[in-house]
Amino acid sequence: MEYEAVRAADPAVADALEAEVDRQRTGLQLIASENHVSRAVLEAQSSVLTNKYAEGYPGKRYYGGCKYADIVEQLAIDRAKELWGAEHVNVQPHSGTQANQGVYYAMLEPGDRILSLDLTHGGHLSHGHPANFAGQLYEVEHYSVDADTGRLDYDTLATQAATFEPDVIVSGYSAYPRVVDWNAVQDIAEDVDAYHVADIAHITGLVATGAHPSPVGVADFITGSTHKTIRAGRGGIIMCNEEHADAIDRAVFPGGQGGPLLHNIAGKAVGFAEALEPAFETHIEQVIANARAMAAELDARGLEVVSGGTDTHLVLVDLRPSHPELTGGEAAEALEEAGITLNANTVPGESRSALDPSGIRIGTPAITTRGFDTATAKELATLIVEVIDDPLATESVAERVQELCADHPLYE
Ligand SMILES: Cc1ncc(COP(=O)(O)O)c(C=O)c1O
Incomplete structure (x- = not known):
C-alpha cells in the first residue's frame, strides 16, 4: 500500500502512513474496538466526497450539487435499516460519542438524570463520565456489575433506578463480555418513566447478524460506532422509531454538527453492503x-x-x-x-x-x-x-x- 501523491506532496506524512500500514501488517491488533476495513471501504472513505458540503439530509439539503451525496447517504441509510431493522436511521454522527450526544441533546435538558454503567465496570466516557460533556451537563449516577460474577445485576439496577429516577438509562458497553438483556433494562426504564438508550457501539456486527440479541424494537434509541465489529467506515449511527425521527435528525444537524462527513458515510454504505453478505x-x-x-x-x-x-x-x-x-x-x-x-x-x-x-x-x-x-x-x-x-x-x-x-x- 503506497501513498504516492502524499509522498510527492508531504513526505513526512507519507512516511507515517506507510509506517502505520507496516505496523498493522506486522503486528496483531487485539484492541476490541478496532478492525481492519476492506480496501473498498478505505477507498470510499478517501473519496472526493470529502470535498462536498451537504448540510441537511437526502432530498433536503442547504447546498446545491448534492445529487450524488444524496445517493450515497440514502444507500447507507437503506442498508443500515436492512442490517438492523430499525424504522429510522441517522448515519451522520461523526462518531459513537456524537451519536450519544445526539440522543441526549434530543431528549434531555441540562441537569436531567442519566443512569449508566460505571466506566471502571465497562461503561463509556460518553455515558456520563465527569471528564466528558455528558458528565458535566447532566446529573449522572452509575450502576455496577456484580464484583463476584462480573455480570450485570438487573434487580440491583431496578432498585437503583427506582431511587434515582433517571430520565435516561444507558445500556450497552465498552468492556462487557456477556449478553445484555435489553428487555430487562427496558422494563426497568419503563417502570421509572425513563428513556432507554442501548449503545451497541462494540457489538453492531454481532447484533446485525443475530449473534447477539437486538435492542431494535426494544430500546427507545440505539446508538453505535460503525468502524468496530460492523467493519464499515469510521463514524457513528443512531436508530429509533419514527416517533423520534425528527427530534434525532434535528439534534444531529443542526443541533450538534455541521456538514456530514460524506466520505465516511460512503465508507459506511460500502461496509454495510459487505455486512449484508452471508x-x-x-x-x-x-x-x-x-x-x-x-x-x-x-x-x-x-x-x-x-x-x-x-x-x-x-x-x-x-x-x-x-x-x-x-x-x-x-x-x-x-x-x-x-x-x-x-x-x-x-x-x-x-x-x-x-x-x-x-x-x-x-x-x-x-x-x-x-x-x-x-x-x-x-x-x-x-x-x-x-x-x-x-x-x-x-x-x-x-x-x-x-x-x-x-x-x-x-x-x-
Ligand atoms: C460503548 C461505547 N460507546 C461509544 C463509544 C464511542 O465511540 P467513538 O470512539 O466512535 O466516539 C465507544 C468507543 O469505544 C464505546 O465503547
Missing part, C-alpha cells in the same frame, strides 16, 4: 469462536477471565489474582514489544486507577478479519500468557507473531 455472518461467528477459544485458553493457563468467559468479541482479564504485581499497562507494554497490541483496562472491583488499571481487554475482530481460526486464536492466547509470565519470552514470541502475520497477510 460471509459476514460466518465471520462474526468466527469472531466469537475465537474470543471463546482465547478465554478458555487464558483460563486454563491460570489467568482470571472476568465473568468466566465471553459471549462476544471480547475477553476481559483481571491480572490481580495471577500476577498481583503486574499492572494492565505493564502487560500491554510487554505485549506491544512482542507485536501484540491490546489495551490495559479497568476491571470490576478495580483497586488501581483508570490510568494504571489491573486488567487487559482482548478483542478478536481484527485478527478474525485477517483469517485467524480458533486453533490460531488459542495459540495466540498461549503467547500472551508466555509474555505476561516471563518478559524474557518476548523475543521468541515476537518471532512467532511475525510468522503468524506472514501467514495471515493484510492489504496485500
Whole structure:
C-alpha cells in the first residue's frame, strides 16, 4: 500500500502512513474496538466526497450539487435499516460519542438524570463520565456489575433506578463480555418513566447478524460506532422509531454538527453492503469462536477471565489474582514489544486507577478479519500468557507473531 501523491506532496506524512500500514501488517491488533476495513471501504472513505458540503439530509439539503451525496447517504441509510431493522436511521454522527450526544441533546435538558454503567465496570466516557460533556451537563449516577460474577445485576439496577429516577438509562458497553438483556433494562426504564438508550457501539456486527440479541424494537434509541465489529467506515449511527425521527435528525444537524462527513458515510454504505453478505455472518461467528477459544485458553493457563468467559468479541482479564504485581499497562507494554497490541483496562472491583488499571481487554475482530481460526486464536492466547509470565519470552514470541502475520497477510 503506497501513498504516492502524499509522498510527492508531504513526505513526512507519507512516511507515517506507510509506517502505520507496516505496523498493522506486522503486528496483531487485539484492541476490541478496532478492525481492519476492506480496501473498498478505505477507498470510499478517501473519496472526493470529502470535498462536498451537504448540510441537511437526502432530498433536503442547504447546498446545491448534492445529487450524488444524496445517493450515497440514502444507500447507507437503506442498508443500515436492512442490517438492523430499525424504522429510522441517522448515519451522520461523526462518531459513537456524537451519536450519544445526539440522543441526549434530543431528549434531555441540562441537569436531567442519566443512569449508566460505571466506566471502571465497562461503561463509556460518553455515558456520563465527569471528564466528558455528558458528565458535566447532566446529573449522572452509575450502576455496577456484580464484583463476584462480573455480570450485570438487573434487580440491583431496578432498585437503583427506582431511587434515582433517571430520565435516561444507558445500556450497552465498552468492556462487557456477556449478553445484555435489553428487555430487562427496558422494563426497568419503563417502570421509572425513563428513556432507554442501548449503545451497541462494540457489538453492531454481532447484533446485525443475530449473534447477539437486538435492542431494535426494544430500546427507545440505539446508538453505535460503525468502524468496530460492523467493519464499515469510521463514524457513528443512531436508530429509533419514527416517533423520534425528527427530534434525532434535528439534534444531529443542526443541533450538534455541521456538514456530514460524506466520505465516511460512503465508507459506511460500502461496509454495510459487505455486512449484508452471508460471509459476514460466518465471520462474526468466527469472531466469537475465537474470543471463546482465547478465554478458555487464558483460563486454563491460570489467568482470571472476568465473568468466566465471553459471549462476544471480547475477553476481559483481571491480572490481580495471577500476577498481583503486574499492572494492565505493564502487560500491554510487554505485549506491544512482542507485536501484540491490546489495551490495559479497568476491571470490576478495580483497586488501581483508570490510568494504571489491573486488567487487559482482548478483542478478536481484527485478527478474525485477517483469517485467524480458533486453533490460531488459542495459540495466540498461549503467547500472551508466555509474555505476561516471563518478559524474557518476548523475543521468541515476537518471532512467532511475525510468522503468524506472514501467514495471515493484510492489504496485500
Ligand atoms: C460503548 C461505547 N460507546 C461509544 C463509544 C464511542 O465511540 P467513538 O470512539 O466512535 O466516539 C465507544 C468507543 O469505544 C464505546 O465503547
